[in-house]
Amino acid sequence: MKSLHNLADNLPLMELSQEKDVTVYGMKMDHREIEHGDIFFCVPGFTVDGHNFAEDAVKNGAAALVTDRWLNVSVPVLKVPDVRRAMALLSAVFYEHPSSDMHLIGVTGTNGKTSVTHFIEQMLAKLKINTGIIGTMYTKYNEKIIPSKNTTPESLILQQLLAEMRDADTDTVAMEVSSHSLANGRIHGTQFNTAIFTNLSQDHLDYHVTMKDYARAKSLLFAQLGSSFNRNPQAVSIINIDDEYADIMMEASAAPVITYGMTDNAMIRAENVRLTPTGSVFKFSAQGITKEVSLKLPGRFSVYNALAAAAALYVRGYEWEKLLPLLSDLTGVSGRFEPVMSNASVHVIVDYAHTPDSLQNVLETIKDLAEKKIYVVVGCGGDRDKTKRPVMAGIAERYADFVYLTSDNPRTEDPALILDEMAAGVEGSAYEVIEDRKEAIYKAVMQAGPEDVILIAGKGHETYQEIGKERFDFNDKAVAEQALKEWK
Structure with a gap:
């Protein structure tokens, strides 16, 4: 625990609404998690503003608020130019650096x-x-x-x-x-x-x-x-x-x-x-x-x-x-150029590559090593940088014999629209759009022949597919393992 005044001394350009000192027992940025004696940081977010929950935080037991504007509440208010930076400094002080x-x-x-x-x-x-x-x-x-x-x-x-x-x-x-x-x-x-x-x-x-x-x-x-x-x-x-x-x-x-x-x-x-x-x-x-x-x-x-x-x-x-x-003893990290082990003679690699540069680096490595055809399963995340979508698809086409464009955490966007934007970067016809990621992985495995290489890119270590605002269990490696068991 710390004194509010001692904490406030670490904030430049801070204004305090009242001279009353209080004991601080914890710090929170979610009003629903507030316990008696906590400081509540009213963080302005992209979709939600913490200032809107100041009264709720006080009702839940907040001892003080950190804000970027004056609020009419019963507890001390520390007004600062930037709530996030104040939160970073105060949390470092609270936990004694x-x-x-x-x-x-x-x-x-x-x-x-x-x-x-x-x-x-x-x-x-x-x-x-x-x-x-x-x-x-x-x-x-x-x-x-x-x-x-x-x-x-x-x-x-x-x-x-x-x-x-x-x-x-x-x-x-x-x-x-x-x-x-x-x-x-x-x-x-x-x-x-x-x-x-x-x-x-x-x-x-x-x-x-x-x-x-x-x-x-x-x-x-x-x-x-x-x-x-x-x-x-x-x-x-x-x-x-x-x-x-x-x-x-x-x-x-x-x-x-x-x-x-x-x-x-x-x-x-x-x-x-x-x-x-x-x-x-x-x-x-x-x-x-x-x-x-x-x-x-x-x-x-x-x-x-x-x-x-x-x-x-x-x-x-x-x-x-x-x-x-x-x-010489270093070992790879889960989901980073990770081979999927099986008895099949198809080579499947799972990689977190989700940027144009990382996808190109991985495919250049595969191109140097592959003896036969290269297949790529790739998607782009929703609510993220849209400009890289056609670029990613174009890179996949450049290095692969065939590309499967599929979903990768569409979030709140329409998966079909994301895939349309990706497909705009493909010049030829050696590709297929399959929205269902599991189906795309299965199709790639079943299409591949002996000694062909399949790159499943984008998710790597992730064990979920984010659709809307929910996360559903999904694991590229596990899906590939099951598909390889059925490969003939």
């Missing part, structure tokens, strides 16, 4: 965030370091797994999770940082030791509108390393210098920059990369050290992700001689 007690690694970028955080966790596990993960799939620490609603949790939840990790003696946390969380201030007040940039390609333009805005949002993670609440003078930015948006991240960085990539100007490099059906081999080069490294993971994207993870541990203080052997 848990991020400052651990080594926090933030990973941002369009693709690769989940793989990089998991690679970091795998390597640190080999080094006997207690590590936590926060990201798209789940929050995980001490074998405890908490399903995720967002890539980066709301600030109240984030600080609570970090506090739980700290109290469980977690040493290092590898955390995915989304552009949405950066743009709306969810990580305000969180202290990062290391920030990693993987890459940037078209996604979330429904939210950021332009690629420039999208890049600017991503760059906030690196600019934050120099903020007043990030007191660590040894913070480091790790940037993929091969990406066209690398300069924006480096210019924004308030901390020293280390670069990685496959080009000569990268400080940490993979040279002479050779892709194999089961992985890759490359010459690692950094700080005068060269060594051949083998990965069990296919694709050039896996090499980039491995370099990023290794760089994060290097700046953590580990020597290359200890880190490089660990790269």
Whole structure:
């Protein structure tokens, strides 16, 4: 518990409606969850404004409100310019700045965030370091797994999770940082030791509108390393210098920059990369050290992700001689270029690729390895960036022998209209629109011949199909496994 006045002292440009001090026992942004003594944050959302539920929160026992306007209520009101950023700062103070007690690694970028955080966790596990993960799939620490609603949790939840990790003696946390969380201030007040940039390609333009805005949002993670609440003078930015948006991240960085990539100007490099059906081999080069490294993971994207993870541990203080052997033991992440095992001679791969760049990367890898035909099952999410829909379909057509366009979390949009927009990007006739995703997967499997490859793209680890505002059980891998049992 904390004093309201002590909490308020941490908010710049704050106005308090009354001098009365109260004891705060908790914090909430949902009025239905309010308990006696909680602060209620009146967060203005895209469809719902928390200010409309202020009276309900007070009736439920709220001790104070944080608002962006004056409200006529019986409890103290803290009026601030930005409720979300105030919520992030106050929740960090309430939980006594848990991020400052651990080594926090933030990973941002369009693709690769989940793989990089998991690679970091795998390597640190080999080094006997207690590590936590926060990201798209789940929050995980001490074998405890908490399903995720967002890539980066709301600030109240984030600080609570970090506090739980700290109290469980977690040493290092590898955390995915989304552009949405950066743009709306969810990580305000969180202290990062290391920030990693993987890459940037078209996604979330429904939210950021332009690629420039999208890049600017991503760059906030690196600019934050120099903020007043990030007191660590040894913070480091790790940037993929091969990406066209690398300069924006480096210019924004308030901390020293280390670069990685496959080009000569990268400080940490993979040279002479050779892709194999089961992985890759490359010459690692950094700080005068060269060594051949083998990965069990296919694709050039896996090499980039491995370099990023290794760089994060290097700046953590580990020597290359200890880190490089660990790269050969890295294993894939669920739903990331994951093969579906079966007795059939058809090869099925499930991948989370849901952006044009990630789909192209996966298909380029498959194209290099496939001996016969390539089939793609792909859809695009509803209530999300519409501009990528024809682009995704066009990329699938370019690399595949046949494409099945299907539903992928249509949400509140009409699935048929989404598929029409995707089909506009296909120039030929080697495709079929099948709205039912299960039917599309079955059709692809039954159409394929021996040694053909089927890519089921978009959902990866997800175990649901979001239709309307409901989630229904659906698992690409499970459907593919059943279809393969029936394949002849």
